[in-house]
Amino acid sequence: MKFTESNVQRAKPSSRKYEIADDGTPGLYLRVLPSGKRVYIARFRVDGKDKRVRLGLPGQLTVDDARAKATAYIQGKVTTTKLKQAKAVRFSTLAEKYRREHAQALSASTIKSVRVGVRELNREFGHRLVIDIAHDEVCKFHRSLSDRPYAANWYTRLGHIIKKGQQWGLVPRTHALPTAEYVRYFPEGRIERFLTPAERRRLERVLSQGEALPRYRKGSVSWFYAAAIRLLSLTGFRASEALDLQWDWIDRRHRVIVLPRSKTGVSRRPVSQRLLDFLDELEREHRKPGIPYVLYGQRDKRVRFNALSEAWRKIRRRAGLDDVRLHDLRHSAASDAIMAGVSLEVVSKILGHSTSKTTRRYAHLANDHILAGADAMADVIASACSASATRTTSTTSAAGACGEPDHEAGIEDDQLDPVRRRRRRTKKTS
Numbered sequence: 001m002k003f004t005e006s007n008v009q010r011a012k013p014s015s016r017k018y019e020i021a022d023d024g025t026p027g028l029y030l031r032v033l034p035s036g037k038r039v040y041i042a043r044f045r046v047d048g049k050d051k052r053v054r055l056g057l058p059g060q061l062t063v064d065d066a067r068a069k070a071t072a073y074i075q076g077k078v079t080t081t082k083l084k085q086a087k088a089v090r091f092s093t094l095a096e097k098y099r100r101e102h103a104q105a106l107s108a109s110t111i112k113s114v115r116v117g118v119r120e121l122n123r124e125f126g127h128r129l130v131i132d133i134a135h136d137e138v139c140k141f142h143r144s145l146s147d148r149p150y151a152a153n154w155y156t157r158l159g160h161i162i163k164k165g166q167q168w169g170l171v172p173r174t175h176a177l178p179t180a181e182y183v184r185y186f187p188e189g190r191i192e193r194f195l196t197p198a199e200r201r202r203l204e205r206v207l208s209q210g211e212a213l214p215r216y217r218k219g220s221v222s223w224f225y226a227a228a229i230r231l232l233s234l235t236g237f238r239a240s241e242a243l244d245l246q247w248d249w250i251d252r253r254h255r256v257i258v259l260p261r262s263k264t265g266v267s268r269r270p271v272s273q274r275l276l277d278f279l280d281e282l283e284r285e286h287r288k289p290g291i292p293y294v295l296y297g298q299r300d301k302r303v304r305f306n307a308l309s310e311a312w313r314k315i316r317r318r319a320g321l322d323d324v325r326l327h328d329l330r331h332s333a334a335s336d337a338i339m340a341g342v343s344l345e346v347v348s349k350i351l352g353h354s355t356s357k358t359t360r361r362y363a364h365l366a367n368d369h370i371l372a373g374a375d376a377m378a379d380v381i382a383s384a385c386s387a388s389a390t391r392t393t394s395t396t397s398a399a400g401a402c403g404e405p406d407h408e409a410g411i412e413d414d415q416l417d418p419v420r421r422r423r424r425r426t427k428k429t430s
Contacts, residue, residue, distance in 0.1 A: 003030065003063045011038060028070035030058075042070040056176040060135060065176075072173070091133065092126035094165045102164055109240055109263065117154050121161075130162055130171050135178045149186035156185070193324050195332040200233070206319040219318065224295045224303055225311040227282055231295070232326065234275045236333030236351050238263060239326050243303050246292040247283070252276055264354040334359070 001007060002023040011020060013036045022028040031039045040055040055061060055069045095118045103114040124141050125133055138158060145152035159179030165171035195203070207229060210221025231242045241259055249258050255276065259267045282294060295303045312326050330351065337347050348359040 003028070003066070005058075005063055008038065008058050008063065022067070025067040025070055027074045028067055040066040040070070042073040044074045060176040089130050089165065089170045090126070091128050091130050091161075092122050094130055094170055095122055095126070095161055097168070097170075098161045098164055113154065117151075117157065118161075120151070121155060121158060125158070130165060131175055133158075133162075133178045138178045146186060153185045192331045193328040194335040195321075195324065195328070199319070199321060199324075200332075202319045203229070203233075203315070203321065206315055210315070210318075221311070221315060222298075223286060224297060225308060225315070227286075228295050228303060228308055229312065229315065229329070230278065231275075232329040233333065234278065235269065235271065236330045236337075237269075238330065239305055239308065241352075243293075243295060243305060243308065245294045247287065247294060248292065250276075250279060259352070262352055264352060267352040269352055270350060 001020065003025075008030060011030060011032050013032055013034050015034060017031060017033045019029040019031045019041070022030070027042055027044050029041050029043055031041050033039070038058050040058065040061055042053045042055055044051055044053075051073075053073055055066050058066075061069070099114055099118045103111050106114070125137075138156070142152050142156060145155065156179055159177045162171055162175070162177055162179075166173045166175065207221055207226040210219055211223060211226050213220035215222070228239075228242055231237065231245070232239065235242070235257075237245075241262055244259070244261065245257070249260070251258060255271055255273070257269045257271055259269065279294070287294075288296075288300065291300055293302050297303045297307070309326065316322060316324050334347050334351055337350065338344070342350075344359050348355075351359065353359050
């Protein structure tokens with residue numbers, strides 16, 4: 001029979017396994033086991049010997065995918081020698097190659113997350129052969145991390161690791177990815193927090209008072225922590241971008257900061273004159289010869305993210321902003337820009353998003369701004385209509401007092417026909 005999705009599912013098990021040939025693709029068979037399990041296989045001959053290769057389950061492969069894979073084997077595009085080599089690859093070997101060769105071209109924060117993720121995946125699948133990892137096992141592992149939704153959703157990238165293995169020739173291209181079927185992501189509870197003007201004032205007050213206190217006194221804030229927080233607030237930079245910032249990257253003439261190693265690669269960020277004035281102040285007071293960084297710590301080294309995070313926890317507690325993360329300063333900068341009327345496209349350039357798709361998360365703020373404009377427009381129109389209605393009422397009352405009601409009151413001259421227009425002009429003249 002010619003395979004379709006429906007008749008493949010209708011194939012009933014028997015007391016013994018049997019195979020059904022596909023009329024559409026010679027060499028493609030559906031093997032039905034007594035247990036009811038169905039498997040696509042390709043049958044062909046190599047050096048006079050009959051070969052059977054398992055292609056995958058109907059739930060993992062569509063009929064068209066099974067035909068394409070079977071054709072690849074039959075036409076010799078995939079050799080059994082390469083298949084044997086690929087079958088011997090363990091996941092730990094592939095994951096380590098992925099970490100060393102693929103992830104190293106990414107940003108520092110992504111490299112760290114890949115390193116942690118690969119370590120966790122190796123604990124579960126490292127000893128397994130890649131082709132033996134099944135979809136239901138990935139789903140089970142994913143569900144076991146339900147208390148860590150961010151981590152659980154990252155581990156579904158297992159499929160990307162195996163896909164890179166296919167590109168490197170370590171995994172057969174005909175191998176069905178264990179994540180090819182839909183894996184339901186856990187809701188991550190992402191909450192974007194935006195600072196209000198009053199909260200910004202409280203934060204600035206805590207920073208100013210902390211800077212004025214002697215070092216090591218309770219409530220004191222080192223200049224580089226205060227400067228980092230102000231820099232994040234004014235620019236919407238990611239924390240790593242602010243801490244990596246060097247003086248040579250600042251182009252004052254064109255009011256641009258060029259970040260060579262941002263999350264999205266080389267990024268050119270337009271900056272405000274107010275920020276340049278702030279950087280000029282930092283340069284006058286704190287720049288030291290031989291130190292390339294704008295922000296440096298007590299030992300003249302780059303400020304570490306963990307140290308900034310710890311300082312931020314203390315600062316936000318004093319300012320009453322316990323639920324505000326460092327990254328929320330970036331969200332707040334985007335929010336303030338949009339509420340000031342800046343378009344999403346421009347905000348995308350300021351924040352350094354690689355695509356405008358990322359900036360669309362702030363679209364609801366732009367909608368609020370547009371709705372406020374629509375309300376203002378409607379108020380003006382309603383006011384004009386009310387004034388016109390008032391004039392119409394007063395004109396009608398005056399005409400009624402003279403005993404000659406004017407039914408055309410409130411109608412402009414150019415809206416009347418020529419006869420009525422001449423009659424109105426005659427009345428005005430008399």
